[in-house]
Every structure is written in structure tokens, then in C-alpha cells.
Amino acid sequence: MSNNFFVSGIQQVGVGCSDFAASWRWYIEMFQMDVRVLEDDTVAERMLPYTGGKAQKRHACIAVNLQGGGGFEIWQYSERKPQPVKFQIHAGDLGIFAAKVKSRNAEAFRTELLKKYDKIGPLSTLPDGTPCFIVEDPWGNWFQVVEQKQVFIERNQLSGGVVGAITGCSDIDKTIPLYRDVLGYDKVVYDETGTFDDLRFMRGGDGRFRRVLLASSSKRKGAFVPLFGESTIELIQALDREPRKIYEGRFWGDPGFIQICFDVTNMRELEKHCTSLGFPFTVDSCKGDEHFDMGEASGHFTYVEDPDGTLIELVEAHKLTVLKRPHIAINMLTRNREKAFPKLFFRLMALNKVKL
Numbered sequence: 001m002s003n004n005f006f007v008s009g010i011q012q013v014g015v016g017c018s019d020f021a022a023s024w025r026w027y028i029e030m031f032q033m034d035v036r037v038l039e040d041d042t043v044a045e046r047m048l049p050y051t052g053g054k055a056q057k058r059h060a061c062i063a064v065n066l067q068g069g070g071g072f073e074i075w076q077y078s079e080r081k082p083q084p085v086k087f088q089i090h091a092g093d094l095g096i097f098a099a100k101v102k103s104r105n106a107e108a109f110r111t112e113l114l115k116k117y118d119k120i121g122p123l124s125t126l127p128d129g130t131p132c133f134i135v136e137d138p139w140g141n142w143f144q145v146v147e148q149k150q151v152f153i154e155r156n157q158l159s160g161g162v163v164g165a166i167t168g169c170s171d172i173d174k175t176i177p178l179y180r181d182v183l184g185y186d187k188v189v190y191d192e193t194g195t196f197d198d199l200r201f202m203r204g205g206d207g208r209f210r211r212v213l214l215a216s217s218s219k220r221k222g223a224f225v226p227l228f229g230e231s232t233i234e235l236i237q238a239l240d241r242e243p244r245k246i247y248e249g250r251f252w253g254d255p256g257f258i259q260i261c262f263d264v265t266n267m268r269e270l271e272k273h274c275t276s277l278g279f280p281f282t283v284d285s286c287k288g289d290e291h292f293d294m295g296e297a298s299g300h301f302t303y304v305e306d307p308d309g310t311l312i313e314l315v316e317a318h319k320l321t322v323l324k325r326p327h328i329a330i331n332m333l334t335r336n337r338e339k340a341f342p343k344l345f346f347r348l349m350a351l352n353k354v355k356l
Contacts, residue, residue, distance in 0.1 A: 011263040015072050030159075059075075089203065095245060106147040140255075168236055169308055179233050184218070209238055211237075259303070
């Protein structure tokens with residue numbers, strides 16, 4: 001990877017929904033995604049390639065679990081009626097069909113969830129032996145809970161944040177370069193072909209697949225690395241059926257996993273690298289190098305597509321609001337971008353906890 005830019009990890013996975021309040025409430029109850037990073041109810045003016053060529057009003061928030069991991073961007077159209085997928089998604093369909101969330105103890109967390117919810121798969125293991133299980137939310141989205149012992153800020157919970165995603169591909173070998181050469185997932189944890197017990201709870205999960213789990217061989221750097229922690233990307237290719245494109249005929253923001261977002265530094269150098277590898281930006285919020293204002297924050301976001309059209313968001317933060325009253329903000333462009341924020345910064349974020 002070029003030394004002129006770096007990718008700090010997964011900032012969030014976007015989850016489109018039809019009822020913003022109900023979805024966020026459920027994710028707080030089940031996964032403790034209860035710290036509001038930002039919330040915005042404005043018009044998405046710069047996503048025209050993916051919103052029918054028309055600016056669309058929406059209500060969105062980014063919420064995190066401070067025990068570690070990326071967050072959820074919970075997203076709903078405010079004026080347009082969200083369009084759910086018109087077919088049943090099967091494991092291996094093209095796009096993000098599951099988010100990976102972590103737990104310090106998968107077996108205990110599954111037992112805890114079963115006391116309040118029933119769409120939960122059996123305890124199993126990934127091909128590398130990591131304990132895991134599947135949760136299907138009330139709207140048909142799958143979450144793969146994977147055991148990861150690291151806890152960032154202790155809150156005496158079994159849950160954690162986003163530590164990866166499972167993406168269906170038509171050709172894994174064509175997709176790997178984006179994650180390896182752009183996003184830094186250069187280590188193959190496993191590359192297995194066959195049938196897999198841990199997928200059977202998903203529709204179509206009893207099929208035959210090739211699975212490649214990618215991780216990073218080097219330690220990442222950046223302000224939010226202590227919170228993000230380690231993450232993986234799992235690419236899955238269905239071998240015994242023709243997969244369908246999850247967002248075919250629908251808009252970005254419609255219900256489902258709309259994107260996976262990575263925190264980056266030095267967007268213009270990253271753009272050169274992406275273009276050279278055949279992954280040009282399809283959306284650029286700051287073509288004139290201005291700052292894109294998101295109310296409580298400002299920055300620069302772009303999108304690239306994998307070979308199947310799955311959306312990858314890249315975000316470079318310029319300004320962050322830590323507290324509204326008293327107003328405390330950080331100019332990211334004037335600090336050492338490689339240096340991690342101290343734990344106190346993240347503890348202050350806990351003041352934005354949302355209570356049910």
C-alpha cells in the first residue's frame with residue numbers, strides 16, 4: 001500500500017431501513033449500538049448516480065458500541081417510500097449480505113439474545129475455528145456474530161461493534177485486489193471450498209461455496225484505530241447456482257446493507273491509487289477540494305464499486321464535534337493524522353449515549 005495515504009479500518013456498515021426509530025431501537029437493544037456519533041436529517045445531494053438522478057431527503061445516524069468495532073449507519077428515506085428487495089436474499093447473492101459483529105464470548109452472547117429474540121442460528125465455527133452464530137433481524141438482515149476477545153472500553157457487555165462484512169461475489173479472484181491493494185486486507189486467513197455448517201441458518205446457506213477470509217498483516221494507524229480494532233472481509237462465491245444482485249433495480253439507501261465504509265487519510269492520493277487499479281471514484285463529495293458539511297462534522301466522502309457493483313464508501317474526517325454543550329470540536333487537518341486519539345476522547349463520546 002502507498003505510504004501517501006492510509007486506511008484506518010471499518011468506520012461503519014450502512015443499514016437501510018423503513019422505520020428509522022424502530023431499527024435503531026432494535027440495534028440498541030440487541031447489539032448496544034447506543035452512542036450517537038452524528039445524526040442528520042437533510043438532503044443527500046451528492047449520491048445522484050445511486051438515487052435515480054434526484055437528490056433525496058433522508059434521516060440517518062451513525063451509532064457505535066464503545067466496547068470496540070465500527071458502527072452502524074442507520075438510514076431511511078424521509079420523503080420517498082423505501083423499496084425492499086423483491087426476492088428472498090440467499091447466501092452468496094451479490095453485495096453485502098451480512099455484517100460481522102463481535103462478542104467477547106459468542107456462546108454466552110447467543111444465550112443472552114435467545115432470552116429476548118428467536119431468529120438466531122445455532123452456535124457454530126468459521127472455517128478457521130472461530131466461534132460464531134447468525135442473527136436475522138426483524139427486517140431480514142443477517143448479522144454474523146464472531147468471537148473476538150478484545151474490548152476497548154469496558155461496559156460489562158457481551159456485545160461489540162462491526163468487525164467485518166460478508167460480500168457475495170461472482171468471481172472472488174477479480175474482487176480480491178480491491179480489498180487487498182486498496183483497503184489493506186492482504187492476509188488470507190482461509191480459502192475454502194465446500195459446504196459449511198455456519199452458513200446453514202441463512203437461506204441458501206446449505207449450498208456449495210468458495211469462501212475467502214481476508215485480514216490485515218500490518219497494524220493500522222489513525223485517530224480511530226483503538227475503537228475500530230481488527231477487522232476482516234469475507235468474500236463468498238456461490239458455486240451451484242446463479243446469484244442475484246441484491247440492489248438491482250433499487251436505490252442506495254433502500255432497505256438492506258447499503259455500503260461498507262472505511263476511514264481514510266489523504267483522499268486525493270487514495271484516488272490516484274484507486275484509479276490506477278481500475279477502481280475509480282463513482283461519487284466524490286468534494287470535487288473542488290472543499291469541505292463537505294454534515295452538521296456535527298465535516299469531511300470528504302467518496303465511493304468506489306467492486307466488480308459486482310457493491311458499494312464501498314471512503315470517508316476522510318476534517319472536523320469532529322466531541323460535545324455540543326460546551327462546544328468542543330477537533331480540526332483533524334491540523335493534528336498528526338497517524339496518532340490515535342486518547343481513550344478520554346472516546347469516553348467523552350459516551351456522553352452521547354442514547355437510552356431506550
